[in-house]
Amino acid sequence: MIDPKQKLNSKIFDTSVEQVPIRNGFGEGLAEAGEIDERIVGLCADLTESTKMLAFKEKFPRRFIEMGVAEQNLVTVASGMAAMGKIPFVSSYAMFSPGRNWEQIRTTIAYNNVPVKIAGSHAGISVGPDGGTHQAIEDIALMRVIPRMVVISPCDSIEAKKATMAAAKTKDPTYIRLAREKTPVITTEDSPFEIGKAQVLFKPNTKKIDVCIVATGALVHKALHVAKTLEQGGIGVTVVNLSTIKPLDEEAVISCAREAGAVVTVEEHQIAGGMGSAVAECLARNHPVPIEFVGVEDQFGQSGTPEELIEHYGMGEDHIEKAVRKVWKRKNIK
Amino acid sequence: MPLTDLKIEELELKANDIRQSIIEMLLEAGSGHTAGPLGMADIFTALYFCILKHDPLHPDWPERDRLVLSNGHICPVLYATLAHAKYFKLDELNTLRKFGSRLQGHPHREWLPILETSSGPLGSGLSQAVGMALADRIDNGRSWKKFFYCMMSDGELNEGNSWEAIMLAGKEKIGNLIAIVDRNNIQIDGFTEDVMPLSPLYEKWKSFGWNVLEIDGHNFNAIINAVDQAKAVFDKPSVIIAHTIPGKGVEEFERKYEWHGKAPNSAEAKMALAELRTLNGKIKSEHQ
Numbered sequence: 001m002i003d004p005k006q007k008l009n010s011k012i013f014d015t016s017v018e019q020v021p022i023r024n025g026f027g028e029g030l031a032e033a034g035e036i037d038e039r040i041v042g043l044c045a046d047l048t049e050s051t052k053m054l055a056f057k058e059k060f061p062r063r064f065i066e067m068g069v070a071e072q073n074l075v076t077v078a079s080g081m082a083a084m085g086k087i088p089f090v091s092s093y094a095m096f097s098p099g100r101n102w103e104q105i106r107t108t109i110a111y112n113n114v115p116v117k118i119a120g121s122h123a124g125i126s127v128g129p130d131g132g133t134h135q136a137i138e139d140i141a142l143m144r145v146i147p148r149m150v151v152i153s154p155c156d157s158i159e160a161k162k163a164t165m166a167a168a169k170t171k172d173p174t175y176i177r178l179a180r181e182k183t184p185v186i187t188t189e190d191s192p193f194e195i196g197k198a199q200v201l202f203k204p205n206t207k208k209i210d211v212c213i214v215a216t217g218a219l220v221h222k223a224l225h226v227a228k229t230l231e232q233g234g235i236g237v238t239v240v241n242l243s244t245i246k247p248l249d250e251e252a253v254i255s256c257a258r259e260a261g262a263v264v265t266v267e268e269h270q271i272a273g274g275m276g277s278a279v280a281e282c283l284a285r286n287h288p289v290p291i292e293f294v295g296v297e298d299q300f301g302q303s304g305t306p307e308e309l310i311e312h313y314g315m316g317e318d319h320i321e322k323a324v325r326k327v328w329k330r331k332n333i334k
Numbered sequence: 335m336p337l338t339d340l341k342i343e344e345l346e347l348k349a350n351d352i353r354q355s356i357i358e359m360l361l362e363a364g365s366g367h368t369a370g371p372l373g374m375a376d377i378f379t380a381l382y383f384c385i386l387k388h389d390p391l392h393p394d395w396p397e398r399d400r401l402v403l404s405n406g407h408i409c410p411v412l413y414a415t416l417a418h419a420k421y422f423k424l425d426e427l428n429t430l431r432k433f434g435s436r437l438q439g440h441p442h443r444e445w446l447p448i449l450e451t452s453s454g455p456l457g458s459g460l461s462q463a464v465g466m467a468l469a470d471r472i473d474n475g476r477s478w479k480k481f482f483y484c485m486m487s488d489g490e491l492n493e494g495n496s497w498e499a500i501m502l503a504g505k506e507k508i509g510n511l512i513a514i515v516d517r518n519n520i521q522i523d524g525f526t527e528d529v530m531p532l533s534p535l536y537e538k539w540k541s542f543g544w545n546v547l548e549i550d551g552h553n554f555n556a557i558i559n560a561v562d563q564a565k566a567v568f569d570k571p572s573v574i575i576a577h578t579i580p581g582k583g584v585e586e587f588e589r590k591y592e593w594h595g596k597a598p599n600s601a602e603a604k605m606a607l608a609e610l611r612t613l614n615g616k617i618k619s620e621h622q
Contacts, residue, residue: 041472063472065506073498076458080402080465083451086472088465104458104495112443112452 001205001231002224007190008201012221013228019182022218023121025157026178027052029164030089030119034060040168041081043067043090045074051091051121051178071097075104075116082114087168094120094136094177102142105173110146115171118143119164121178123153124268125296125313126218126306128181135301135309141273143175144246150195151246153177153267153275155220156186159243162193170195179268181306183218186241198252199241202227206236211324211331212260214240214253216275219266219294219315226320237324245275253279254286262331263291264323268315271295290330292323336555337384345554348418349379350610353583355414355427357606360597363431366439369580369593370487371411373518373551377485377576378415380557387480390420393448399480400450400466404459405487405516406440407595412449413437421448457493460484460513464499467508478510481565485514489521492530497542503571504543511571512564513544516551518580520591539573551576584609 002008011017034040034056041063042056048066057064067074071092078088090097098105098118109116123136144151150172154160160178167174192199198214202224215223220241227237240256242249257263263283265276276293283289296313310316337345356371382388387399403412410430417424422436429435436446440454451462463484470478490496503511515535523529532538539546545567549556557576564572580594581587584606587598598606609615 041469065468067502068498070498070502072458072495073461073502076461076495076499077465077468077502079451079458080462080467081469082465083462084466084469084473086469103455104461107452107455108458108462 001203003200003203006192006199006201007188009185009188012184012186012224017184019184020157021180022154022157022160022183023052023178023180025154025160026119026121026164026176027055029161031055031059033165033168034063037087037168039085039087041065041086041088043074043078043088045069045071045092045097047092047121051119053091071101072104075101075118076108078116079108079112079114082116083112087115087117089117089119091119091121093134094123094139095134098139098142098175099136106146109173110148113148113173115173117167117174117176119176119178122180123177124179124217125301125309126179126181126268128306128309129303131303132300137269137296137301138273139177140245140267140269140275141277144278145273148173149246150174150244151177152195152244153216154243155217155241156183158185158187158189158191159193163195163243166193166195177217179218181218184221186221186224193243196244196247196249198244198249200238200252200256201241202237202239204231204236204238206231206234209236209238209260210328211235211262211264212238212240212256213264213266213320213324214242214256214275214279215266216242216245217268219268222317222320223266226317226324230321230324235324235328242275242279245278248278248282250282250286253282257283257287257289261289262327263289264294264320264327265291266294266315266320269295271297290327292327294320294323337558342554345379345383348383349375350583350613352379352411352414352418354607354610355417355424356410357598357603357610359410359414359427359430361600361603362428364597366410366431366597367407367595368587368597369520369590370405370408370516370518372584372587373578373580373582374408374411374485374516375583376552376554377514377557378411380554381483382415382419384558385561393421397480399483400463401483401485402450402459402463402466403441403453403485405456405485405490406453408487409441412441416448456487456490457495460486460496460499463511463513464503464508467511468506470510471508476509481510481512483512483514486516488515488517488519488526488532491515491532500539500542500544507543507569508571509568512561513571513573515573515575516578517575518578520580520594522594524591535575543570545570545572546575547572548575549577551578552582585614
């Protein structure tokens, strides 16, 4: 069952659950953070409406810079502004930033250690009809490999707002991963959020815990559905929302893995190098258990509806459930 | 106002000292770039001993002018100039490129906080200078008190990122931004016009909305006049295309792209230092 301490949306399992794009939370959070701290500036590469930076631009026109379609300049100009004491937020599609401008982010932001916040919108395969060129499914890997870079992948719009406002208060170079599509709102204003903290959203009321699902981003909702279904069938599954992928909440990951003895990771990203890899690196060193990875298997996407693509590329509820059963079986082979 | 002959002589001697330090530190390091640093010694001397508003005793003075070195590989000239300007002791120059040194092979601001940025990968320095100037504009409007300088190579104008920055600075009409392009016509694979032609460079910058000045980068009066003229233009960013001789000051190294990316061995360094100390034979004894 849902952990009541998480104060999640009571309609979480209803078909009528409210659906809001995760990127909207970024827009709201940035506009609000801009009110609190006037050092915050916004830079956008010709996607001000669709990355939801528009509200900030309208509220603080003097603190907004339209960069044109130039993602390399986007992040390097932001680095220069940060060197003068600003806290720049830069937004584009994840495929272009951090997809195109990786070295500039590495050298001028992370190596320089300046507080630039990179918002990568339209991440994941669920971008849909735009097709494979626009589906960033490598961005977590690209960002988490850079020293110092904080990587956050919120599970819904409310968490995206909290993540944005929290990132505005830190000195760390930060990547915030955002999705385009409408996503069920799982959390509420009262749900706990802290950068670097994993949240256990679901604990089964079965006698024992069989498997732990670690999920991130929009797929957390599907993971919760699977846990609920399996609970009814007597399989105990915990669900961890790993919204901060780096720094990894090792304590929480290890303790959940220890408790369950088997882990499934769920993300809308290549399996190689993504959140699952981060979890596996941690567990291999600290508490090895069988792991199954739900994500894209070394492929590019294509056009389609978000649901079609999630199913086709193996990240649907059935796939998550299969992975749970498989890892549970592996655990029990002694 | 033209400089007095005495002041020019003083700057020339300072640049000569800096060139000697460059040779010494490269010899000690055993690797690094020679041609670019020697070619830019006069401009760095003019900046740090005549032009820049800065204070070596208070390197974090908020009102200082900012100098971004975009082509980080010529950092020996920056390090040597900073040492001669008394930001740190000359002895430290001998640690260039060594393990644990503050003088990293390419500049790292975290190791040496008096730097304005870290650099090396080409084409991103001008964007950072533009960002600094835009941040300053948010705080101070157009009544600026400080200038933002970006030192660039001609080779790095091959990078698309450079032109993205050039476009933005033109659009934003950043009047307190001064780019200085080291137009030495060489890059690693050969002469710039063979590798990737930049000509007509003056017209290119001009068409992006910049105030363009073109000078002899070894003439102190020309360097200082150009910066004064750049400062007088309020509604455009300025670029000074400074024609320099790569390897300047050591005849053996001059105009040879082979010297772009290597350090002198001890015989070559000895010859170079002798040439610099005698001002190319003008002084008979090495010890004045």
